[in-house]
Amino acid sequence: MSICSEIRDLFETFMAKIKLIDVANLAGVSKSTVSQYLNGRFEYMSEKTKERIRLAVDKLSYVPNPIARSLKLDETKTIGVIVRDITGFDTSRTIRGIDDYCKTSNYNVLIYNTDVDPEIEARSLEALYQSRVDGILIAATGENTALINKYIANGLPIVNFQLEHEGNEKSIIISDYRKAAFEATEYLIKQGHRRICFVTQDFTKVKSRKDRYLGYIDALMHYQLPVDQQLIQYWQRDAGFARSPLTVLNESNPPTAFFTQHMPITTELLSALNKAKVTIPDDVSLLGFDDIPMAEFFNVPITVITQNPYQIGREATKLLLNNIKNPGLSPQRIMLPCSLMERLSCKRILPNL
Structure with missing residues (x-):
């Protein structure tokens, strides 16, 4: 056989998918013996047999098929x-x-x-x-x-x-979204805020979002504050705010605090307020749901409800x-x-x- 033929045969061997039977044939043992070796079952296997299988595995660079093994082991x-x-x-x-x-x-x-x-x-x-x-x-x-x-x-x-x-x-x-929203709203109420703008995504089909809304309502009712639907504002991932926060702040009876329900809402609100030179917390307070990366390093660090x-x-x-x-x-x-x-x-x- 020529050197070129040997190289070709060797290349084809490495390119082909090496199977368990290939290892068994090279080692001169059965497929079940190779399988036992690969699964660490050496009880009735001689040292010579283990060495032959090890050398065959190394020579063929055999890698067990994880899918095939998972089918067997379920x-x-x-x-x-x-x-x-x-x-x-x-x-x-x-x-x-x-x-x-x-x-x-x-x-x-x-x-x-x-x-x-x-x-x-x-x-x-x-x-x-x-x-x-x-x-x-x-x-x-x-x-x-x-x-x-x-x-x-x-x-x-x-x-x-x-x-x-x-x-x-x-x-x-x-x-526990409902309890967290209650405690956040209660915190703002105890700070003296009576008009708290709740900024949320649509919660008609998402129970977790609705629970935050219910926690907000629970706190208002607990402290005998009216539920003003004008203070419920909406945000969409693609469209942004349904009504501009600046429009909300320019109304005759504006909110004194925003309570945002999602980190992207908080960051977009901050961007809008900064652009309009609305100062936090002097002009309006802000409490967000979910922490913002490195929020503690902001000029005015944002108070947040943090999950874990x-x-x-x-x-x-x-x-x-x-x-x-x-x-x-x-x-x-x-x-x-x-x-x-x-x-x-x-x-x-x-x-x-």
């Missing part, structure tokens, strides 16, 4: 994570909590980003299901509940986190892995507390008497 030691915006401040910290918990539990993580697109979310769910992941964590859009329930019915554990949609989720880890996204990630993963190991567990709805981070953006004023 597990992949992998979970899927579906998020709406992987660049989000809280989302990234949640993913870190998920990943840290998985590392200590010998699980791998596959992450899919949907950009709040229900079609991408559906494709992500299907891809993870087809990949035979052991379970899925999802911050859902709320548009694929039927598909999620179908996969759960097929035996795939799925745990929701961050947002709750109409209470249809089976297992979910969320913050890292802990949410860890607790969601813990619940999912528990469901994977114990398929008969009942669904759980777990709420974690929020905290008020008091800074300098809320001014104490005298109440209107």
